Each structure stands twice: as structure tokens, then as C-alpha cells.
Amino acid sequence: xxxxxxxxxxxxxxxxxxxxxxxxxxxxxxxxxxxxxxxxxxxxxxxxxxxxxxxxxxxxxxxxxxxxxxxxxxxxxxxxxxxxxxxxxxxxxxxxxxxxxxxxxxxxxxxxxxxxxxxxxxxxxxxxxxxxxxxxxxxxxxxxxxxxxxxxxxxxxxxxxxxxxxxxxxxxxxxxxxxxxxxxxxxxxxxxxxxxxxxxxxxxxxxxxxxxxxxxxxxxxxxxxxxxxxxxxxxxxxxxxxxxxxxxxxxxxxxxxxxxxxxxxxxxxxxxxxxxxxxxxxxxxxxxxxxxxxxxxxxxxxxxxxxxxxxxxxxxxxxxxxxxxxxxxxxxxxxxxxxxxxxxxxxxxxxxxxxxxx
Amino acid sequence: xxxxxxxxxxxxxxxxxxxxxxxxxxxxxxxxxxxxxxxxxxxxxxxxxxxxxxxxxxxxxxxxxxxxxxxxxxxxxxxxxxxxxxxxxxxxxxxxxxxxxx
Numbered sequence: 001x002x003x004x005x006x007x008x009x010x011x012x013x014x015x016x017x018x019x020x021x022x023x024x025x026x027x028x029x030x031x032x033x034x035x036x037x038x039x040x041x042x043x044x045x046x047x048x049x050x051x052x053x054x055x056x057x058x059x060x061x062x063x064x065x066x067x068x069x070x071x072x073x074x075x076x077x078x079x080x081x082x083x084x085x086x087x088x089x090x091x092x093x094x095x096x097x098x099x100x101x102x103x104x105x106x107x108x109x110x111x112x113x114x115x116x117x118x119x120x121x122x123x124x125x126x127x128x129x130x131x132x133x134x135x136x137x138x139x140x141x142x143x144x145x146x147x148x149x150x151x152x153x154x155x156x157x158x159x160x161x162x163x164x165x166x167x168x169x170x171x172x173x174x175x176x177x178x179x180x181x182x183x184x185x186x187x188x189x190x191x192x193x194x195x196x197x198x199x200x201x202x203x204x205x206x207x208x209x210x211x212x213x214x215x216x217x218x219x220x221x222x223x224x225x226x227x228x229x230x231x232x233x234x235x236x237x238x239x240x241x242x243x244x245x246x247x248x249x250x251x252x253x254x255x256x257x258x259x260x261x262x263x264x265x266x267x268x269x270x271x272x273x274x275x276x277x278x279x280x281x282x283x284x285x286x287x288x289x290x291x292x293x294x295x296x297x298x299x300x301x302x303x304x305x306x307x308x309x310x311x312x313x314x315x316x317x318x319x320x321x322x323x324x325x326x327x328x329x330x331x332x333x334x335x336x337x338x339x340x341x342x343x344x345x346x347x348x349x350x351x352x353x354x355x356x357x358x
Numbered sequence: 359x360x361x362x363x364x365x366x367x368x369x370x371x372x373x374x375x376x377x378x379x380x381x382x383x384x385x386x387x388x389x390x391x392x393x394x395x396x397x398x399x400x401x402x403x404x405x406x407x408x409x410x411x412x413x414x415x416x417x418x419x420x421x422x423x424x425x426x427x428x429x430x431x432x433x434x435x436x437x438x439x440x441x442x443x444x445x446x447x448x449x450x451x452x453x454x455x456x457x458x459x460x
Contacts, residue, residue: 080410087410088421239450242443246436253432260425263410318372325367 030214030236037221040110041240042247043103044213049248050100051202053255057093058195065145067191069184072147073269080266091263095255097139101285104132112323112342116219118331122324124212127205129321134202139283141194147187148267153280155190156182161293164306183272222334281356288352289313 015021032041064083066075079086108128111117117125144155159182162172178185220231234240282290292313296305319326327338412418 077408080408081413091410235446235450239443239446242439242446246439246443249432249435249439253429256425256428260421265410266408268407322371 024237026214027237028235031233032236032240033218033220034232034234035221037110037114040107040114041218042244043107043110045244046103046247046251047100047107048206049251050096050103050255051206053096054093054100055199057089057096060089061093062195067145067188069147069187072145072187073266076146076266087263088259091259092255094142094264095259095262097142098284099251099255101132101135101139104128104135105285108132109342109346111219113339114219115222115327115331115335115338117324117327119324119328121212121216121219124209124216125324126321127209127212131202131205131209134198134205136285138194138198138202139285141190141198143283144182144187144190145194146266147270149270149274149277150267150280152182152270152272153276154282155186156276157280157290158282158286159186161306161310164304164310166307181272220331222332284353287356288349291352291356294356 011020032038061079064075064079064086066072076090079090081087083089111125111128140155140158144151159173159176162176163169165172174180176186176189177183178189281287293306293309296309298305300308323338327335329335412421
């Protein structure tokens with residue numbers, strides 16, 4: 001039997017069992033529209049790339065990390081000083097998380113601005129918003145794992161925020177902490193969330209999101225739905241995949257460079273009895289929320305300032321989540337108010353983030 | 359009609375969410391034994407801040423060479439991919455034109 005025949009034989013054996021030809025046929029026939037906003041299509045796959053990097057580096061780190069009160073900080077220290085190239089792996093993991101969340105924000109904002117969430121893509125948007133929440137939760141739970149002074153204090157502040165919610169607030173805080181205070185139980189709980197519960201959620205949501213994207217196809221820019229025949233289309237395989245590969249390679253290069261030159265440091269082990277250090281700050285993607293909460297006064301009339309802030313943030317989030325149902329105009333309508341709101345959010349995000357850094 | 363239904367559903371969910379702030383009183387949170395919470399970690403052993411960097415000159419040289427190789431490999435791959443993109447686009451355009459002619 002020749003080499004070619006053997007290859008074809010193996011391919012047909014797997015094809016009979018998995019039905020791979022259906023998938024390859026789908027990929028060959030899938031078309032990507034080409035227009036002035038095509039660049040935004042690459043942000044989705046960039047998120048997948050960074051997520052994959054996080055899974056791989058996470059597996060590497062988990063071999064050496066020990067999620068106990070006594071060992072957490074020491075094990076991270078060992079990863080950084082004793083494990084060969086451990087500090088680079090940790091740095092790549094940490095930076096990939098930041099890059100992923102940045103791209104999730106960019107991806108959602110691009111969809112917001114191009115109104116791609118409109119019918120029939122409402123559920124695609126909603127699954128995307130859930131993915132943003134899970135990504136932020138992964139970032140938040142991962143921040144505590146090194147168990148140093150800064151991460152402990154930031155987690156104390158972060159898990160204390162839900163306490164301002166009336167009635168359920170104290171329960172949410174206890175659920176997150178595994179008790180009244182941040183302790184070793186919180187660390188174990190956060191580790192469980194970070195490596196097991198949240199990844200399961202993210203895999204399910206990703207599957208739903210990708211399925212919906214494949215089923216409904218790529219959205220077209222505003223008003224272009226009606227003149228579909230004029231839009232140039234590109235085959236997904238291989239034309240679009242080659243283009244995506246170029247973007248992936250560049251992003252990989254940037255990630256490696258940043259991870260090597262700007263690795264995250266490790267503070268001394270957290271002391272539960274020590275006072276909170278100065279300059280407690282969460283990760284950059286929480287800074288705008290952190291600053292928003294900070295600028296609210298303690299009391300506004302007879303309402304607790306924090307409660308009001310949480311309520312307003314929750315309402316903004318609900319608006320964000322139900323955006324496709326609120327702005328359910330036909331695809332060709334511009335929706336200037338919604339566009340303006342997107343720009344207001346961008347300005348608010350940047351101003352609050354910079355303000356909290358000053 | 360459909361739009362009104364969706365709007366009503368969104369309104370209902372929003373009201374439901376806001377109400378949940380005030381009506382839920384069940385406590386499912388795990389009660390943790392107090393003694394365990396009062397444990398103080400032994401933080402003294404690892405009291406120094408660790409700033410990650412290559413362990414020695416050999417490792418740092420190795421890392422920078424590795425990084426340089428990564429970028430060289432990336433540029434070579436991008437160059438090859440650009441050629442491939444041109445080729446597959448040309449093929450696609452030819453097929454596109456032949457379909458148009460029909």
C-alpha cells in the first residue's frame with residue numbers, strides 16, 4: 001500500500017466515525033464578508049488565542065502551585081525562582097489574562113458600535129456578555145492566588161463590595177469568602193473557582209457563542225444587509241484563516257515580549273493580622289468600577305452611598321445585557337443614541353481608570 | 359407585537375432583578391468554623407519581595423536570543439503567509455470571475 005493510500009485510508013476510517021468531512025465541508029463553504037469593518041472580526045479569534053494560552057500555561061502552573069494558606073505564596077515564589085523558566089510561564093499566564101479581557105472589551109464595544117447585536121443575534125450578544133463576566137471573575141479569583149499583601153487586601157475590598165447590596169449582600173460576601181473574613185478558606189474557594197468552576201462555565205459559554213456565530217453568520221455593517229449582493233465575501237478556509245494566522249502570530253510576539261520585559265512581581269506572603277498596605281488597587285479592568293465606588297459619598301439623602309452606587313452599576317449592567325432587546329430597531333437604522341452611549345462608556349472607562357491611577 | 363413582547367419580557371426581568379434585592383432572605387453561605395478563621399499564616403519565612411528576572415547572565419542571554427528567534431520566526435512565517443494569501447486570493451478571484459461570467 002502506498003503512503004497516499006494509507007493516508008486516505010486513515011482519513012476515511014476517522015471520517016466514517018466522526019463525520020469530519022461535514023465539518024471540513026462547512027469550513028470550506030463558510031464565507032466571511034469583506035468590508036470597512038472587517039478588522040473587528042479578528043478580535044473574536046484573538047480572545048480564543050489568549051484563552052488557549054491561559055489554559056496551557058495554567059496547566060503548567062498547576063503542577064507547582066499549592067493552594068494552602070502556608071504554601072500558596074511560597075509555591076508561587078518557587079515557580080518564579082526555582083522552576084526553570086517558571087517566571088516566564090507565570091508572566092505569560094498573567095499577561096494573557098489581561099490581553100484576553102482587553103480583547104473581550106474591544107470585541108463587545110465593536111459589536112455595540114456596529115449594532116451587530118440586533119435581531120437575530122440577541123443571544124450571541126448575551127452569551128458574549130456572560131463570557132465577559134466569567135473572564136472578569138477568572139481575573140478576580142486569579143488575583144488572590146499568589147496570596148501576597150496586595151492580593152489579600154484587594155480581595156478583601158473586592159469581596160466587601162457586594163455587602164452594600166440590600167438583603168442579599170452579606171450572603172454574597174460570605175459565599176465568596178467562605179466565611180466572614182478572607183481566610184485560607186477563601187483561597188481554597190477562589191482556587192476552585194479559578195481552575196474548575198469558571199473554566200467549565202467559560203467552555204460551555206464559548207461553545208454556545210461559537211455555535212451561534214456559525215449558525216447566524218457574520219454580521220454586516222449598518223445598512224449593508226439590504227445590499228448583500230454587493231458585499232465581497234472571502235472563503236473562511238483558507239483565505240480568512242491565513243489572515244487570522246498573521247494576526248495571531250503578531251499577538252503572540254507582543255505577548256512574549258511584554259511577558260519577558262514586564263513580568264509580575266511577588267510581594268511577601270500575606271499576613272491576615274497586618275493592616276492593609278497603602279495603594280491597594282485591583283487589576284486594571286476593575287479600576288473604573290473601583291473609582292466609581294470611591295467617588296460616591298457615604299450618604300446621599302437617606303440612602304447609603306455604596307448601596308446606591310452598586311444599584312446604579314447593576315442597572316447599567318442590566319441595560320448592557322439587554323441591549324439587543326432595548327435597541328431592537330431594524331438593522332438599517334443607525335441608533336445614534338446607542339452609539340453615543342458607547343462613546344460615553346469608553347470615555348467614562350478611560351477617565352475613571354486614569355483617575356484611580358493618579 | 360413581537361417587539362412589545364420582548365420589551366415586556368425585558369421589563370419583567372428587570373423588575374424581577376430589582377425585587378430580588380429586597381426579597382431573598384435565604385442564607386446558603388457555608389458556615390466556616392471560627393477556629394479555622396483565626397489561624398494566622400506563617401508569613402515570616404518568605405518576607406522578601408520577589409522581582410522575577412533571569413537567574414544569571416547565561417539565562418538572560420538565552421532568553422533574549424529566544425525572543426529574537428521568536429520574532430525572526432514570526433516575520434518569516436508572516437512573509438510566507440502573505441505569499442499564500444496572495445495565491446489563495448488570486449485563485450478565489452479567478453473562481454469568482456468565472457462564476458460571474460456564467
